[in-house]
Amino acid sequence: xxxxxxxxxxxxxxxxxxxxxxxxxxxxxxxxxxxxxxxxxxxxxxxxxxxxxxxxxxxxxxxxxxxxxxxxxxxxxxxxxxxxxxxxxxxxxxxxxxxxxxxxxxxxxxxxxxxxxxxxxxxxxxxxxxxxxxxxxxxxxxxxxxxxxxxxxxxxxxxxxxxxxxxxxxxxxxxxxxxxxxxxxxxxxxxxxxxxxxxxxxxxxxxxxxxxxxxxxxxxxxxxxxxxxxxxxxxxxxxxxxxxxxxxxxxxxxxxxxxxxxxxxxxxxxxxxxxxxxxxxxxxxxxxxxxxxxxxxxxxxxxxxxxxxxxxxxxxxxxxxxxxxxxxxxxxxxxxxxxxxxxxxxxxxxxxxxxxxxxxxxxxxxx
Numbered sequence: 422x423x424x425x426x427x428x429x430x431x432x433x434x435x436x437x438x439x440x441x442x443x444x445x446x447x448x449x450x451x452x453x454x455x456x457x458x459x460x461x462x463x464x465x466x467x468x469x470x471x472x473x474x475x476x477x478x479x480x481x482x483x484x485x486x487x488x489x490x491x492x493x494x495x496x497x498x499x500x501x502x503x504x505x506x507x508x509x510x511x512x513x514x515x516x517x518x519x520x521x522x523x524x525x526x527x528x529x530x531x532x533x534x535x536x537x538x539x540x541x542x543x544x545x546x547x548x549x550x551x552x553x554x555x556x557x558x559x560x561x562x563x564x565x566x567x568x569x570x571x572x573x574x575x576x577x578x579x580x581x582x583x584x585x586x587x588x589x590x591x592x593x594x595x596x597x598x599x600x601x602x603x604x605x606x607x608x609x610x611x612x613x614x615x616x617x618x619x620x621x622x623x624x625x626x627x628x629x630x631x632x633x634x635x636x637x638x639x640x641x642x643x644x645x646x647x648x649x650x651x652x653x654x655x656x657x658x659x660x661x662x663x664x665x666x667x668x669x670x671x672x673x674x675x676x677x678x679x680x681x682x683x684x685x686x687x688x689x690x691x692x693x694x695x696x697x698x699x700x701x702x703x704x705x706x707x708x709x710x711x712x713x714x715x716x717x718x719x720x721x722x723x724x725x726x727x728x729x730x731x732x733x734x735x736x737x738x739x740x741x742x743x744x745x746x747x748x749x750x751x752x753x754x755x756x757x758x759x760x761x762x763x764x765x766x767x768x769x770x771x772x773x774x775x776x777x778x779x780x781x782x783x784x785x786x787x788x
Contacts, residue, residue: 424719425462425490426626426698427518431545433533434526435630435662437461440493442665443691461493467699467706467717468692471749471779475708475715478756487706487717489698492518512556516618520701521625522694523549527642527659528632542629542646547597553620554594560617561591583613590614594621601625602653624701627657628694636661637685656697660690705778708749709733710758726774730784740786744770749779 430436444463466486476484494514515521525542565587571580586609593603599621605614614622627650629643639647639659647657668689671677681689705722707729708715720729726746731738747758751766758781761767776782 424702425492425518426520426522427492427494427515428522429494430524434524436524438662442669443491463491464488465491472717475710479710479715481715483714485716487719515620521623523625524628527629542642543649557619557621558594586613625655626697629659630662631659665691707776707780707782710781724776726770727772729776736788737784737786740788742785745783746770747781752781
């Protein structure tokens with residue numbers, strides 16, 4: 422599944438430094454605005470200890486983890502919604518992503534200039550929010566015009582209901598609120614809101630880029646941001662892009678772990694961010710496990726067995742017959758597929774089965 426999360430933020434907040442640590446890609450990280458002109462895409466491996474536990478038991482020829490694509494998007498400035506700076510390109514790049522990783526600067530450093538002169542993460546967040554909201558308002562107003570024509574004369578009741586909802590959303594955006602916080606039942610959201618592909622409806626993680634001493638407990642800047650997003654449906658992570666750069670430069674896993682221990686950290690910020698992004702995108706993992714390959718596959722939570730099979734190949738979904746399923750915990754307990762089968766821990770599931778995170782699956786199909 423080619424799902425993408427876009428890293429956004431004002432210039433010089435640490436986006437490209439964080440992206441490099443995530444993907445080891447060659448995005449230029451420099452002390453001036455617009456150092457990332459074209460969006461850089463990194464394919465990020467999702468850390469999952471279960472994959473390595475399966476490897477120990479199955480001893481396959483290869484192990485293939487699942488991935489998420491991360492896009493480093495050029496920095497935004499005030500007026501982007503009107504085309505200022507790289508505005509149109511920036512907003513178009515965001516529209517193509519499934520979720521937003523919003524990096525805000527929460528560290529003081531006189532050697533790294535701030536585009537607005539001083540460090541204020543709440544202001545920085547609001548600048549980007551405002552530009553996205555203005556672009557969404559433009560989209561909403563066009564939709565209102567269309568619905569007004571459709572509902573004229575009272576003949577189209579669905580269009581009339583859509584017009585009522587979209588006007589309420591317009592008021593919501595004009596109050597400086599994001600579309601993701603607009604309260605509406607799922608059925609009407611899918612029908613009238615999701616079809617507009619609004620920028621501020623995308624799920625978001627806020628990443629506070631902090632200095633080394635603030636990476637565990639935060640500082641006054643991170644607290645200010647936490648207070649500002651208290652009512653949003655969003656996760657806030659504290660990450661030091663500088664620390665992550667050091668970790669990414671280390672070749673040895675043991676060296677990385679020792680470094681993290683010295684910093685008082687259990688895992689890297691990159692690992693936490695990848696896991697949080699995977700969760701934000703409402704994704705789950707199932708496994709296939711055989712001598713040739715142990716592999717993690719990405720699905721959307723709620724997918725049925727045929728849909729999960731289709732991730733491997735579309736023919737698997739078209740010709741789906743049934744799925745053999747072993748729970749991860751049972752596989753670890755009994756240590757092999759054969760032992761799970763002997764102990765009644767292998768179930769046969771049909772088309773209606775909803776795949777659970779961690780399921781180990783084998784598909785039977787006919788094309």
